[in-house]
Amino acid sequence: MSDHDHSPWSDERLARGLRERGSDHAREAFREGLKKDFVQGTIEEPDRHGSVAPGRRRVAIRWAAALVPLAAALLVYLGLGPALRVVSVEGEGTLRIGTTQVELSDRAGLQRALEAESLIEVPEGSRLGLLFEDILLFEATSGTRMTLPPTPHRWWQRDLAFEIQSGEVLIETGPEFAGRELRVRTPEGLIVVTGTLLSIERSAGGTCVCVIEGVAQVGRDAKSLHPVPPGQRRVMLVDGSAKVSEIVPPHRDALRDFHDRLHHRITPSDG
């Protein structure tokens, strides 16, 4: 028998205690007001509760004004998310990063050369896996030309973005990605990712987005996005048309292989 078999707090009692709160003890005024705003489209950001008492507000404002520049700089520094890291390198050759070139065998050199928004070009026959810890894992495959995303912030500017000019990038989001967006641009359009495992391939014929888990929104621009659910792919052709179909086995296998090889990098150890 396990330890909790002797505990007065069985799984059922815990779950019952959780459910016992009741599902709707909201203030009637709050509920009705929110409903009205939602239906009328006048809903706004909540007025954060827990503000400073009135008598102290003026002093607080003076201090805040004096410290704003320093606080802003500190917040920017503290609010920065994890730096981009190299987590896997396969193959040989020279990686172009912006105006510099680094041998794939020089792992430390690769790490030093990574620079947000710089254009990288992966040599043929090689792969480069990059990671924002717990947030985003992506692998640029053979011959890929893409820009590197800037470091996402923890509290604001939490979204990520990069561009694929050609090649295929495999993407998996991590536990800290929830609530963010990843926007990937190709010459054919825009892919918006909110939490998923997918690949984006851009070739001379167009852009192909294959989704294994979650949903990606794909379209010419932000106003014409279409959801691509798990198991589906959407191809945006250079003539502006699009095709939807099931993922074909080579893409599915490539994504599964990517997931199997590198998933442990994006999932924190439960040890």
Next chain:
Amino acid sequence: MIPDSARTRGLPDREPVPENHLERDRVADDPLSDASLLAGVRNRDAAALERFFDAAFPHVHGLAIRLTGGRREAAEDVTQEVFLKVYRVADRLDPARPARPWLTTIACNAARDATRRAKTRPERPVDSTFVAEASASTPAPSAREESSEDALRVQAALDRLTETERCIVVLHDYEGLPHSEIARTLALSHAAVRKRYSRALDRMRQHLEGDLP
């Protein structure tokens, strides 16, 4: 060639069988799965928005209360943020996809942000939550009082978990979601969810048993 072991470790080819009857019942009867309603929401039709709000509010507010440690103001903030986000992205809704899962995800994220903000402000004791008010305002037989007391204790123990652990327990025991769906909602692996859920319950028991006379 990918070995079979890798394949079986990999991603499911189909939706997993629900682990409990709550999952099946919820999907079948859930107005938040009604494609015509969601299509109306996408068009920001007033009648559809009203129906959607009435269907979604208990779910969202119920989650918010549990995820924010029973703090009414924080729960209201979270609830408002969820509906604000829904309204903003309404034109991108896919009516074929049930709304409940993504409402859950948005609520979890908003609650996590609210909890982090609350850590910078003085906390009100859990006893001052609406549960104490609701149970105090209603004459109660002893069984009901006992269950309300359990509810307070469980909420206090829940409040001591990490944000992710709290979300997992709430989604499993209040929402009735299977671990697989929780994993998708929180972008965690199935194994991680199961492990964290088990660990979270153990930690809750430790807190609760420490409070017993």
